[in-house]
Amino acid sequence: MNVNSILKLKGRAVSTARPDATLLDIVQKLGAKKIGAIVVVGDSGLVVGIISERDVIRAVSERGADALNLSVSEVMTRSVVSCQETSAIDELMEMMTKGRFRHLPVIEDGALVGIISIGDVVKHHLAEVEMEVSAMRNYLATG
Helix, strand or coil, X not given: CEHXXXXXXXXXXXXXXXCCCEHHHHHHHHHHHCXXXXXXXXXXXXXXXXXXXXXXXXXXXXXXXXXXXXXXXXXXXXXXXXXXCCCEHHHHHHHHHHHCCCEEXXXXXXXXXXXXXXXXXXXXXXXXXXXXXXXXXXXXXXX
């Protein structure tokens, strides 16, 4: 199973923000959409960063409530790790575990085409394991 199969089921919608948005804008968007990260795109539409709940918490813990007036570009993670539609689920799990992050933008030919969360990866991995177990049970039952 690969990223493309996950995107087919969950959709390709991605919440984005501009680098000049405020942290307050981001917090409101994260809360309203019940998501954990927003991809930051520049004028050309290219990914320039990602901002997650963790980034917001760090900023507020360091600067207090005034952090909510900061621009996203001051707080976002700039070195964005991404994947492609052909990336395997096992590869994503390894990347996310090693990098200690929970969201991966999906980029094809320089364009943002989706986002994968650790929840998506776990959900689809479990479905794959359940299918294998079911197949083994059927095999054993039929002898």
